[in-house]
Amino acid sequence: MTMSQPSPSKTPMTAEGPPAVGSALQALRQSQQLSLDELSRRAGVSKSMLSQIERNLANPTVAVLWRLANALGVSLTDFLAQGTAAPQAPAITVVPPHATPALKSPDTRCELRILGPIDMAGRFEWYELSIQPGGVLASEPHEAGTQEHLSVLTGSMTVRSGGDEKKLKHGDTARYGADVAHAIGNPGKSVATALLVVVHPGT
Known part of the structure; x- marks a missing residue:
């Protein structure tokens, strides 16, 4: 639910399941030439927390993910989709x-x-x-x-x-x-x- 979407939540993204939140955050931040300090100010999330998220040392709550997505100008779903591959789709796609x-x-x-x-x-x-x-x-x-x-x-x-x-x-x-x-x-x-x-x- 783009939930301002259903709101709060912790997103325990497992290592084997997409997406990699840390690398997605880092890629989006760097593509917009934002420093950790600047993104911290925009999103209202501490610089240390941002660093931990980018290094996959912390599981951000949905509220934090929403603040980051809004600060970066992307939807939560697009944020979570960053870095995932887009191979040519087969006739039937099964998602385990x-x-x-x-x-x-x-x-x-x-x-x-x-x-x-x-x-x-x-x-x-x-x-x-x-x-x-x-x-x-x-x-x-x-x-x-x-x-x-x-x-x-x-x-x-x-x-x-x-x-x-x-x-x-x-x-x-x-x-x-x-x-x-x-x-x-x-x-x-x-x-x-x-x-x-x-x-x-x-x-």
Whole structure:
């Protein structure tokens, strides 16, 4: 979800799965001829943290990744896509689980697996969302006209968009504006999973 997109999260990108956040950050920073000091000022992230991220010594939270992406003028998905190869696509492309980027909230209660292809980022995106009991994935407003579609696969969830809130059970789909503050929560006692689709204006 380009989530100002679903917001917080720690992104435990595994070594074998794309993308390499550290090298991506360094490549983007150097291509814009930015020093660590300048990027630190723009993003509000300490110089020492930036250095650790570039050397893959620290796992940045989604909030930090968003600040860096905004400071560099790229979307989060484009940021995560930096440095990945673009080979000629075969007739059928299979992405194994370990190669699917995943974002986790700081409390680890929410996880988003990015299922959509990089070249559709900013237009049409979809995710597999898992929320532990009591977890809440809160997001700031996206660009005007953005819509989200949430289909609950297991468990139950609540959706809040603006001043409205609905409870969803297994099989329900909620469609709502994502250009206002919105949140998805799990009020149940077991893990809840859903398919989350984000449709940007003009799509």
